[in-house]
Amino acid sequence: MNIQKIRKNVKKYLDEKRYNHVERVAKCAVELSKIYGTDPLKAETAGILHDVAKFFEIPRMLDLVRGKYPEIENKIFWTNAILHGFAGAEFVAKNYDLFEVDDDDIFSAIKYHTIGSENMTTLPKIIYLADAIEEKRDWDGVETARKLAKEDLDLAIKFEIDRKLEYLLERDSVIHPNIIKFRNSILK
Ligand SMILES: [Fe+2]
Ligand SMILES: [Fe+2]
Numbered sequence: 001m002n003i004q005k006i007r008k009n010v011k012k013y014l015d016e017k018r019y020n021h022v023e024r025v026a027k028c029a030v031e032l033s034k035i036y037g038t039d040p041l042k043a044e045t046a047g048i049l050h051d052v053a054k055f056f057e058i059p060r061m062l063d064l065v066r067g068k069y070p071e072i073e074n075k076i077f078w079t080n081a082i083l084h085g086f087a088g089a090e091f092v093a094k095n096y097d098l099f100e101v102d103d104d105d106i107f108s109a110i111k112y113h114t115i116g117s118e119n120m121t122t123l124p125k126i127i128y129l130a131d132a133i134e135e136k137r138d139w140d141g142v143e144t145a146r147k148l149a150k151e152d153l154d155l156a157i158k159f160e161i162d163r164k165l166e167y168l169l170e171r172d173s174v175i176h177p178n179i180i181k182f183r184n185s186i187l188k
Pocket of ligand 2: 021025050051131
């Protein structure tokens with residue numbers, strides 16, 4: 001993996017603000033990888049790549065994911081928030097010449113960084129959490145989540161999911177079942 005080449009190519013798809021966010025996620029993911037014993041280079045790579053499809057139009061995202069994922073077949077899930085992870089993973093997998101990434105753990109981390117999934121391994125969990133707690137994130141409870149993140153990865157994620165569910169319920173938003181499955185898999 002050539003992280004500088006990945007950085008250069010990811011930059012082409014993001015604006016400056018979003019690019020700075022992915023750098024902060026990568027930094028946070030590296031810190032967490034050291035605590036939880038996963039490969040820091042993989043954590044950095046997944047952090048840089050996780051939002052690569054964030055600015056794709058919905059039809060482009062659908063072209064990338066069509067027919068591949070039963071969990072996003074229902075049209076109610078065709079939102080930027082839900083699709084950009086799946087589309088990003090497919091985009092990276094399809095463009096080996098740009099990113100030189102062929103790693104299921106990294107693909108999974110990109111795919112599930114917004115809605116989670118059942119039985120996530122450590123790297124996807126780290127990217128999920130790093131996305132929510134990177135240093136510029138500012139939501140009610142983020143300080144608690146940052147503190148928990150250093151002590152217990154699952155507990156920190158459960159704390160974040162619970163706040164996220166409250167937020168979504170208050171706004172009458174669509175809730176993807178994966179987030180509930182993710183939460184249940186942590187409770188087990
Ligand atoms: Fe994202
Ligand atoms: Fe993100």
